[in-house]
Amino acid sequence: MAHSAIHYTIRPAHPEAHLFEITLRIDEPASEGQTLSMAAWIPGSYMIRDFAKNVVRLSASSDGEPVAVEKLDKQTWQCAPCEGSLEVHYEVYCWDLSVRGAHLDPTHGYFNGTGVFLKADGHHHTPCSVDIRPPEDEAYGRWRVATTLPADGAAPYRFGRYRADSYAELVDNPVEMGKFDLIEFESRGKPHAMALTGRYRADTARLATDLQKICDYHIGLFGELPAERYLFLTMAVGDGYGGLEHRSCSSLMCKRDALPRHGMVEPDDAYRDFLGLCSHEYFHTWNVKRIRPKVFQEYDLSREVHTRLLWAFEGITSYYDELALVRAGLISPESYLELLGQMITRVMRVPGRHKQTVAESSFDAWTKLYKQDENAPNAIVSYYSKGALVALALDLTIRRETHGKRSLDDVMHALWNEYGRNDRGIDEREYEAFVEEVAGISLSGFFDKALRGTDDLPLAELLSSVGVGYHLRSAESDTDKGGKPPSPDASHPDLGIRLAPSTEEAKILFAFEGRSAMRAGLSAGDVVVAIDGIKTTRGNLDQLLSRYQGGDKLDVHAFRRDELMTFEVELQETPPDTCYLTLDDAEGETLQYRQHWLGGAG
Structure with missing residues (x-):
């Protein structure tokens, strides 16, 4: 690696006050001054979050002498010229307990780099080092560090010096510190681990076994894991849920009750959802972190970056996350169809699906999906859930039209070989043409209707081609998520x-x-x-x-x-907007198609 000219030091200086203390040193003289900026958003989260608001103190010096600093706008600082190395000292308030921000208290510390590391303009591609230091109080002597930043002298899971080839790599490797538990396993010869933080009681051996099966499946689909190791950073809390992907790790938050219990035979609903979350973020290792829109190759973290392709990168991922569970043998086909019925229900209950296309939903993520108000269900549709249904329809269409010779699996594998492995971004129309090329059939009519239209997808017809029955009923209560047949005499009017x-x-x-x-x-x-x-x-x-x-x-x-x-x-009668699916009697070609679809073969 080239010589590092950018050096960061970060320390939880005051856990009780939720303050990280950070020093940025730039070795090269800044004879014309140096501009510093803080990211406004984090990759994978399409919402401006203005992390600079958490900077509570900032000063600069050179060779021990003060350097004047002027704030130019809400996230940019200008340091005066200096002939020696520039050191910038600042504190960041961290009290955002989520997968997207930074959080520090006496129990643990967590941060995404975008929320704590200032970027030195002109040094975006400069190699950098980061010294992660422990709190000074001896009470924190048992704390460890979990990150996928490459070590530069630090021992595994210890405080010390790490490195990154660029600022982009630095901020794409979050850090957890504290007294976490470590769950380790191998998948296809590559080391994997989960750093589990929080209070919980769980069958961690079962968790490791199930995660290995998920990882084995995804690596098998693409043919390789493009990382030397993989890390799940997981925070177990009383009430919380979320995930965020990174290049070789993911940040997860779950309810402690969602972790597997000792003696559990079949995954309950909560654990099934957590496995789906792990599967989703792991799939992103390929789909979005490496197979990605061209506009994501050199994105600007200070402003919105728009694309109409989020239906593919989040929607297809949302399709495969639960499909992988049945293909890996973790849940039954009936359990998977229940989850799929719930996904269809979520889309069917949103009147906005007839007003906003899934391509528009992708493009407007910054202003609509991530800034929902009380009218959101009436005005928008999610590119996650509607995108997953588009992926389902695309997969079943390809299977039907090619008589089982091609599928969406072939498309994803080809996307990896052509774009992901070669670090090539893909354009919007180029994506559709590539899918057609791999499938060997014309799909222009499908894409026009599915991506740029607002009619419901022909799911009943497509699912029948794999021997699955599509049924709609009325919701039975405010908590009815769908996916299950109706209860006797349970239907009644609701207020809408x-x-x-x-x-x-x-x-x-x-x-x-x-x-x-x-x-x-x-x-x-x-x-x-x-x-x-x-x-x-x-x-x-x-x-x-x-x-x-x-x-x-x-x-x-x-x-x-x-x-x-x-x-x-x-009162009106409750509309039939709640879906459940059934495994119908099937034989011959239909049965073969279903087995290949749910088993991942063909």
């Missing part, structure tokens, strides 16, 4: 709302366009307190409505702000 989950009040989170509540004048933020004079809460709303039928009229009392209002609501 979703309630806020974090309160006992019946507070409206969303009111769906054209449904009973919105037509009567109820809106998001209203708190329903009575129906026909009966006290109403989040817990009894469904029970109260079960006494009514479609066409019935009722008086709804609700608070809007501090004003009590009365609304006359005419």
Whole structure:
């Protein structure tokens, strides 16, 4: 590696005050001054987060003498010219317990590089070193470090000196420090590990075995793991969920109850979801971190970078994350179809799917998907969930039209060989042409309808080609996620709302366009307190409505702000927007197609 001219030192100086202390030293003289900037967003998260707001103190010096610093805008500083090396000293407040920010307290420390490391302009491709130091208090003597930054003298999982070939590599390797547990395993000859932080009780041997199966499957699909090792950084909390991909690791957050229990035979819903999260972020090692849109090759972390291809990079990943679980033998085909039915349900319940295309959803991620308001379900569709259904439809279309000779698996493998391995970005229209070339069939009509249209996808027809029945029913309660057949006599009218989950009040989170509540004048933020004079809460709303039928009229009392209002609501029948899938009797070619689809063969 070339000589490092950029050196960082980072230390949790005041864990109780949530402050990391950082020094940036630039060896080259800055005779014309030096501009420094802080990233506004993190790769993989399409939202401006303005990390510079957390810088609470900043000063500069050269050869022991102060250097004047002027702030130019919300995330940029200008240091005055100096003839010696420039040292910048600053503190960053870190109290964002998520996979996208930085968090520090006396129990652990975690950071993404974009939130703590200033970038020296003009040195984006300069090799750099980082000295990760422990807190000075002896009480933290058992803390360790987990990161995929290459060591430059530091012992494995220890504080010390690490390196990166560029600023981009530096900020794409998050760091966890603390008294985490280490779960290690091998997949296809490559070392893997999970650093697990937080309070929990779990069968970690089972977790290691299941993760290995997931990793084995994904490496087998692409043919190789493009990293020397892989690390899952996982924080177990009481209530939380999320993941963020990096080049050779991922940051995960889960409920502690989502980890496997001793004696568990089949994965319960929570553990199944966690395995899906791990699978999703691991798949990103290929799809988005290396197979990526051309605009992501040299992105600017200070401003939005738009692409219409997120349906492919997040949607296809969302398709494969749970498909990998059944192909790896971790869940049954019936369990997978339940998950797929829930995915279809999420899309079917969003009126915005008829207003925004999945290509538009991709392009507008910065301003719509990641900045949702109370009208979001009526105006937008997610490129994650709708993109996953596009991937499903594309896969089944290719399988059907080529009589099982080609599939989306072939497309992903070819994308890796042509683009990922060669570090070539791909354009929007180029992507569609490449898929057609690999599949050997014309798909222009499919892409026009699926990506640039707002009609529902022909999933019933496509799923029947693999012997899977597609069924729609009405939702049975506010918590009905779909994926399962109807319960006897469970259907009843609803108000066409979703309630806020974090309160006992019946507070409206969303009111769906054209449904009973919105037509009567109820809106998001209203708190329903009575129906026909009966006290109403989040817990009894469904029970109260079960006494009514479609066409019935009722008086709804609700608070809007501090004003009590009365609304006359005419109930509509609950629409059939809840999907469940079944394994139908199949034989011959249909059975063969289903076996290849769910088994990953063919």
